[in-house]
Amino acid sequence: MKQLLCFGAFALWVAMIAATPLLADNYTIRIAISVSMFSVMAVSWNFIGGFTGYPSFSTAAFFGIGCYAGAIAQRNGVPLVLAWMFATILVAVFAALLGAIILRLKGHYFAIGSIAIVELTRLITSSWGSLTGGGDGLNVPLLQGNPQEVAGLVLYVMLGILVLAFVTSVYVDRSRLGFGLKCISQNEDAANMVGVNTTAFKIVAYTLSAVFCGAVGAVYASWVGYIDPTDSFSILLTLKVPVMVLLGGAGTLLGPILGTGVFILLEEIFWANFLEWNRAILGGIIVFLIFFLPNGLLKIQYLQLYAAVSRKLSIGSSKSGAGS
Amino acid sequence: MTEILRLENVGKQFGGIHAVNNVSFSLEEGEIIGLIGPNGAGKTTLVNLITGVHPLSSGKVIFAGEDVSRQQAFQAARRGLARTFQIVQPFPKMTVLENVAAGAMFGGGSTSVQEAMVLAREELEFVGLAHVADTAASSLALPNRKRLELAKSLAMRPKVLLLDEVNAGLNATEIDGALDLIRKIAARGVTILIIEHLMKVVLSISQRILVLHHGELIAQGDPRTVIEDPQVVEAYLGSKFAARVKAESHHA
Numbered sequence A: 001m002k003q004l005l006c007f008g009a010f011a012l013w014v015a016m017i018a019a020t021p022l023l024a025d026n027y028t029i030r031i032a033i034s035v036s037m038f039s040v041m042a043v044s045w046n047f048i049g050g051f052t053g054y055p056s057f058s059t060a061a062f063f064g065i066g067c068y069a070g071a072i073a074q075r076n077g078v079p080l081v082l083a084w085m086f087a088t089i090l091v092a093v094f095a096a097l098l099g100a101i102i103l104r105l106k107g108h109y110f111a112i113g114s115i116a117i118v119e120l121t122r123l124i125t126s127s128w129g130s131l132t133g134g135g136d137g138l139n140v141p142l143l144q145g146n147p148q149e150v151a152g153l154v155l156y157v158m159l160g161i162l163v164l165a166f167v168t169s170v171y172v173d174r175s176r177l178g179f180g181l182k183c184i185s186q187n188e189d190a191a192n193m194v195g196v197n198t199t200a201f202k203i204v205a206y207t208l209s210a211v212f213c214g215a216v217g218a219v220y221a222s223w224v225g226y227i228d229p230t231d232s233f234s235i236l237l238t239l240k241v242p243v244m245v246l247l248g249g250a251g252t253l254l255g256p257i258l259g260t261g262v263f264i265l266l267e268e269i270f271w272a273n274f275l276e277w278n279r280a281i282l283g284g285i286i287v288f289l290i291f292f293l294p295n296g297l298l299k300i301q302y303l304q305l306y307a308a309v310s311r312k313l314s315i316g317s318s319k320s321g322a323g324s
Numbered sequence B: 001m002t003e004i005l006r007l008e009n010v011g012k013q014f015g016g017i018h019a020v021n022n023v024s025f026s027l028e029e030g031e032i033i034g035l036i037g038p039n040g041a042g043k044t045t046l047v048n049l050i051t052g053v054h055p056l057s058s059g060k061v062i063f064a065g066e067d068v069s070r071q072q073a074f075q076a077a078r079r080g081l082a083r084t085f086q087i088v089q090p091f092p093k094m095t096v097l098e099n100v101a102a103g104a105m106f107g108g109g110s111t112s113v114q115e116a117m118v119l120a121r122e123e124l125e126f127v128g129l130a131h132v133a134d135t136a137a138s139s140l141a142l143p144n145r146k147r148l149e150l151a152k153s154l155a156m157r158p159k160v161l162l163l164d165e166v167n168a169g170l171n172a173t174e175i176d177g178a179l180d181l182i183r184k185i186a187a188r189g190v191t192i193l194i195i196e197h198l199m200k201v202v203l204s205i206s207q208r209i210l211v212l213h214h215g216e217l218i219a220q221g222d223p224r225t226v227i228e229d230p231q232v233v234e235a236y237l238g239s240k241f242a243a244r245v246k247a248e249s250h251h252a
């Protein structure tokens, strides 16, 4: 029953996003693309940060490598879809190899190590001018069609990847793999002692957290037509994605998607109304999360909250009634 | 009787200290063996060496005829070498049932989560925790947490079970309950090595006793002989205790 509700909500959300090219203007379609793209990264992050409990900040490294791998492949004559697939596979291999090293670290050390990867990959990309164009960036072959058609295509590809990522997370959640990851997140030593091959499980989770980011990175590069190291390996992006998941509810299936939606909605409202304050919002949300919503929007006991609030209100009104 | 576990000159150094030094012994299938020794003697370290938590500095561990000296902890669990922790280690946010199912799933080789749940329920019945199956593991009181550790280990279908102070922190009645349970486990054919500070408990349950002191095995053999060994009296029991036990056993 609960699961049916979960799938229903997801299907409805995807349908709403998919309908934007038919109903809305270009600006809204851009937001829809952004929502789909960040949802993919949030669902991905949930594998390592949510299920496994490892606070990874490597998302931008995976995204950036995806951007560049797709772009470079295309510039060398690889057809579009194959270039996207090449980028996806490359990022998966990169994450698996990197995971074998970096997942020896735990807690804060892992967090710092994973964010260092973003800086490192950005620096390598900037310095390897012959391949990547260095700081000048790279032009990516444009997609065929008028802007409207291109935006529609990009949106549907992003949505397709989102569906794939979500289905994977549902499968993992129910499987032996997901069970093992949850054991690791709660007590890694005990997980080892009951027979979970923790090293292998963590590497799989880390790779899952990367593979779909690589895919959306490559598609993003094709969409925008120009990439540079600061935009592709963005620290802001690497911070935003975990915040989105925590906002919605880490370790849940819908949390990452809900969190992404709410975050981008807030961002839009603040962009429109307080342009200069945009960056401050991210900080504000982080602080709010830490203090008030440690388990995210999905885990709030809404019924209890409602009961508590209405109790407060009725006490308040009866008091004021007695006072008058 | 067939041998199930053998240690050959096992040693472990942490920095300069020899936590375990040149220890050799073997366990026969189905026996209950007690491991005693003062605090810091190296008992927990020995369990960690047998179960692959720490790599050995020297020596060999042979399990069911196979050299497992270089195994990792998860491999030990899958082979049938289970242990409980001196400080209990539940998965706090999972239910009691899920905790035990984790043992069945990964150590016991269940092929599906459903199958693991069914097995887990049987083990909960066995240790007497069926009534709290669906509560969070973190909400259990100490005696039940210890039972949960046992159920989790049993769900792994162990051949050898290493119990690190499962009775510590329990009162007399609770200990009696725990001992009954341990005997029931032994009756299933599981070989048990039990680390225990209370001599009464060790003597009542063990068929054989090992004594560890400063990382070295200073005595092993049947309980009565071991507690009269002058070295053991000197190192661990104290002469008064030895006299008292001797007197009691003469009455008996």
Ligand SMILES: Nc1ncnc2c1ncn2[C@@H]1O[C@H](COP(=O)(O)OP(=O)(O)OP(=O)(O)O)[C@@H](O)[C@H]1O
Pocket: B014, B017, B019, B037, B038, B039, B040, B041, B042, B043, B044, B045, B046, B086
């Ligand atoms: N991981 C470790 N690193 C360094 N030293 C250790 C480690 N584990 C144990 N030791 C040391 O090894 C020695 C043996 O410790 P161990 O915990 O095995 O003793 P024990 O017999 O289990 O004691 P207790 O009865 O208090 O549980 C101690 O001196 C301890 O400080």
Ligand SMILES: [Mg+2]
Pocket: B043, B044, B045, B086
């Ligand atoms: Mg100990």
